[in-house]
Amino acid sequence: MQQVDKHRVAEAFSRAAASYDHHNALQRRSGEALLGHLPARAHTGLDLGCGSGWFAPALKQRASRLLALDLAPAMLQQAATRAEIVPLCADMDAPPLSEASLDFIFANLCMQWSNDTAAWLSNWSRRLKPGGVMVFSTLLDGSLAELAESWRTLDGHTHINRFLREPALREQLVATGRQWQLHTATEQLCYPELKGLLLDLKGIGANQVNDGRRPGLLGRNAWQRLNLIYPKNQQGHCVATYRLAYGVIYG
Numbered sequence: 001m002q003q004v005d006k007h008r009v010a011e012a013f014s015r016a017a018a019s020y021d022h023h024n025a026l027q028r029r030s031g032e033a034l035l036g037h038l039p040a041r042a043h044t045g046l047d048l049g050c051g052s053g054w055f056a057p058a059l060k061q062r063a064s065r066l067l068a069l070d071l072a073p074a075m076l077q078q079a080a081t082r083a084e085i086v087p088l089c090a091d092m093d094a095p096p097l098s099e100a101s102l103d104f105i106f107a108n109l110c111m112q113w114s115n116d117t118a119a120w121l122s123n124w125s126r127r128l129k130p131g132g133v134m135v136f137s138t139l140l141d142g143s144l145a146e147l148a149e150s151w152r153t154l155d156g157h158t159h160i161n162r163f164l165r166e167p168a169l170r171e172q173l174v175a176t177g178r179q180w181q182l183h184t185a186t187e188q189l190c191y192p193e194l195k196g197l198l199l200d201l202k203g204i205g206a207n208q209v210n211d212g213r214r215p216g217l218l219g220r221n222a223w224q225r226l227n228l229i230y231p232k233n234q235q236g237h238c239v240a241t242y243r244l245a246y247g248v249i250y251g
Contacts, residue, residue: 003115006071006091013051013072020052020078023200029187030137030244031055031108037135037248038062042103048124049092049110053079059106060084067097071113092120099126100251107136117164118172121249125176128251140184140243141165147197147240150229154222169245179250187244190237194230197240 013020035058038045045063047056050070060066060083068085069092070076076087090096093114105124114120117138125134141163151159166184173180191197233239 004113006093006115009113010071010073013070013075015074020075021054023202024051024054025189025200026187026242027051027109028054030246031106033185033246034106034108034135034137037133038104038106039133042132044102045104045106046097046102046127047079047085048105048107049113050079050085051075051110053082053085055106055108056083056085063103067102069096092124095123095127097127100129102127103129103132105132105134105136107134109137109139111136111138112161112163117169118175121172122176125178125249125251128249130251132251134247134249134251136247136249138169138245138247139163140169140245142243143241145241146231146238150226150231153229154226163243164245166245169247173247173249176249181248183246185244185246187242189240189242190233190235191240192237194227194238197238 031054035055038059040062042063044065044067045059047053047059047066047068050056050068052075053068056066056068056079066083066085067088068076068079069088069090070079071089071091073089076089079085080087088096092110093116105127107124111117111120128134139161143163144160148160151157170182173182189197189200191200230238
C-alpha cells in the first residue's frame, strides 16, 4: 500500500488553514454524529487531528483539560483561537502521550491519513483510561467514486486517495482486543458546478496526496472534458458520495 507523505500532508493542511472552515461541510456532519457518544464531563480529552478546531469549543465543554493534536502548525494556531487547548504538533502515527492517560479521544476524519490504520487503532485505544472512550470517523472504499471514475475516464488515473475497506476495518478493531462498535453511513454533497467539489477538496487540504496521478496542471480542454464526464443529478448538480465509518472503542 502506498504510504502517505506526511510532509506533503502537513504542507497541504497548513496552506488550507485559513480557508478550511469554508469547505468542511462533511467534517461538520461526521463530527456532529460523533459528539453524542462522548461523556458529558471528563478530566482529560484529546481532539486528534483537530484541524482548525471547529469542534474544540464543544469538546472543551466536556473536558477540564483539552489536548489538540495536529500535524499542521497553522491548523493548531487556528484551533487555539477557538478554545483553551494544549496544542500538540505531532504525527498521529507516533502518539506523544502515555498509555491510559485520556478520558476520551475525538478523532473526526483523520484516520485515513495514517500509514498503518491497524497500529493507529491499537496505539490510540491504549491511551484510554479504564472507562474511557474513543470515537472516530473515517472514509471507506467507494468514497468519491464519481470523481475517481471521471478522472479514470479522462486520463487513466483516479486522482483520489485510497480508502480502507469495511471488512479490513472490522478486523483491525477486533485486533485491538477492546470492546467496540461500528456502523456505516453514506453522505452526499451536491455542487452546482464540479469546481465547487474540487475547491472543497483543495480547501480542506485533501486533494492529490497519496495516489498516482498525472503531473502538471489541468488545462482548459481537460477541465471541460472532466466537466462533461462527471455524472449529474436531475437538477444538473454534481454529486459527491462519501462512505463513512463511525466507530466507538471502549477503554
